[in-house]
Amino acid sequence: MIIVPTADMAIVNIQDSFEDVISDVESKTIQSESIWIARRFSSDEDHQEFFLVNASLDSKGTIKFDSPDVTFSRLESHKYTVSIKGDTYELVAPAFKIDTAKDSVSAVAMTKNGQSLIVGNEKGDIVHYDTETKDKIWEVNQAHFGGILKLVVFPSDRVLLSVGMDFQTKLWSLDTTTTAATRTFVDQKKEITDAALIGNGRNFMTASRDGSVNLWECSTGSVVSKFQRIDNMADPCTSLTISTSSEKVALSDLVGGDMIFECEDKVVYVGYASGTIQQYSVGGHYQTPVKYHYDAGVSCLATFGDHVVAGYDNGRLVVWREMGSYLLELNEHYSVRNIQIEKWDGVRASMVVSNGPDLLLRITFDSSDGTFQYKFMVGLAELFRVSLITGGKGVVVATHDEIVGYK
Numbered sequence: 001m002i003i004v005p006t007a008d009m010a011i012v013n014i015q016d017s018f019e020d021v022i023s024d025v026e027s028k029t030i031q032s033e034s035i036w037i038a039r040r041f042s043s044d045e046d047h048q049e050f051f052l053v054n055a056s057l058d059s060k061g062t063i064k065f066d067s068p069d070v071t072f073s074r075l076e077s078h079k080y081t082v083s084i085k086g087d088t089y090e091l092v093a094p095a096f097k098i099d100t101a102k103d104s105v106s107a108v109a110m111t112k113n114g115q116s117l118i119v120g121n122e123k124g125d126i127v128h129y130d131t132e133t134k135d136k137i138w139e140v141n142q143a144h145f146g147g148i149l150k151l152v153v154f155p156s157d158r159v160l161l162s163v164g165m166d167f168q169t170k171l172w173s174l175d176t177t178t179t180a181a182t183r184t185f186v187d188q189k190k191e192i193t194d195a196a197l198i199g200n201g202r203n204f205m206t207a208s209r210d211g212s213v214n215l216w217e218c219s220t221g222s223v224v225s226k227f228q229r230i231d232n233m234a235d236p237c238t239s240l241t242i243s244t245s246s247e248k249v250a251l252s253d254l255v256g257g258d259m260i261f262e263c264e265d266k267v268v269y270v271g272y273a274s275g276t277i278q279q280y281s282v283g284g285h286y287q288t289p290v291k292y293h294y295d296a297g298v299s300c301l302a303t304f305g306d307h308v309v310a311g312y313d314n315g316r317l318v319v320w321r322e323m324g325s326y327l328l329e330l331n332e333h334y335s336v337r338n339i340q341i342e343k344w345d346g347v348r349a350s351m352v353v354s355n356g357p358d359l360l361l362r363i364t365f366d367s368s369d370g371t372f373q374y375k376f377m378v379g380l381a382e383l384f385r386v387s388l389i390t391g392g393k394g395v396v397v398a399t400h401d402e403i404v405g406y407k
Helices: 018-026
Strands: 002-004 010-014 032-041 044-057 063-066 070-076 079-084 087-092 096-099 105-110 116-121 126-130 136-140 148-153 159-164 168-173 183-186 192-198 203-208 213-217 222-227 237-244 266-272 276-281 286-293 298-304 307-312 316-321 324-329 338-344 348-354 360-366 371-377 387-391 394-398 402-406
Touching: 010 079, 010 087, 010 371, 018 032, 018 044, 018 063, 032 070, 032 079, 044 070, 063 070, 105 394, 105 402, 116 148, 126 159, 148 192, 159 192, 168 192, 203 237, 266 298, 276 298, 298 338, 298 348, 307 338, 307 348, 348 394
Parallel strands: 002 324, 087 371, 105 148, 105 387, 192 237, 237 298
Antiparallel strands: 010 032, 032 044, 044 063, 070 079, 079 087, 096 402, 105 116, 116 126, 126 136, 148 159, 159 168, 168 183, 192 203, 203 213, 213 222, 237 266, 266 276, 276 286, 298 307, 307 316, 316 324, 338 348, 348 360, 360 371, 387 394, 394 402
């Protein structure tokens, strides 16, 4: 494993309303105002440096930023740099915000066309919004008995999958205002930790802390196959991600009969509390020889190309491939909770990663040399239990208090 150390990771934050301040100065609503910037290091979380930057207009009416301690500049819309004592950091600000302080948001999803935003909260409610008007299209109170853990929109933009703390998975129509689930799936005995669609969604998979991963068929609500680690069947599943393999299972060897669709070339990587990542053939219903292990619990997974990227409970991010692996040390005091792949061009992958309070990163991994670069995604008051998804308008991030969109 090649380790890319950050030794003592800097964590940079900025006043969440700083772009409002800049807007007020540029519109001459106010003459000038200060913006605070903070920096702390992961080795000493109790101590934080604070700096003030004064925003005002110069003689030509152009915004300027003055500070005796830092150099702050705007690169383009919603993108900035700040230099502190010789170190320069890039900051990315939200393109939009929606205040949800009363809703205790726990999950969020957006349709591919960007027209609908679906929000789940800790009370088990689901709310479907029109993104342009911000009006509610429909709302279901207590869609689940317990908080909403995950929301997934089908590729058609017409169906929503929800996972709740009640060990249930449900399907909902996004075409109508009907507030009854069209299908409910129940089988696993402990918390469902993750879910993913296969292809157009006629099959999907759920992972559970009971050690099982279920392959479901939508129209019947049936379990097609169940996957568990051969050497530790009770190892709690914490995450899963589905990928396409170059090897296809022969039609005669597919397990599931007429209840399996688009699965012949699909593999699923399952992350476990033990630190193991195990690959399974979805269509063939068998455990493959591909297995990765790191000495910390797996907290989240994603894939791009032939790479698997994993977040761990100890704040590490590892990019795995059969030829080797690369590790990035982030803030060890918090687990990596979310990974959302934004782009993969065959050489570089861009991903958004959350790693504890006040730390949301846009990370670029270069597969040609195994290097990582990252930018701080700022403008949020608090960051915890972040849900990251990619919709028609970029990356949407949900915290307990707000939903923001980045471009």
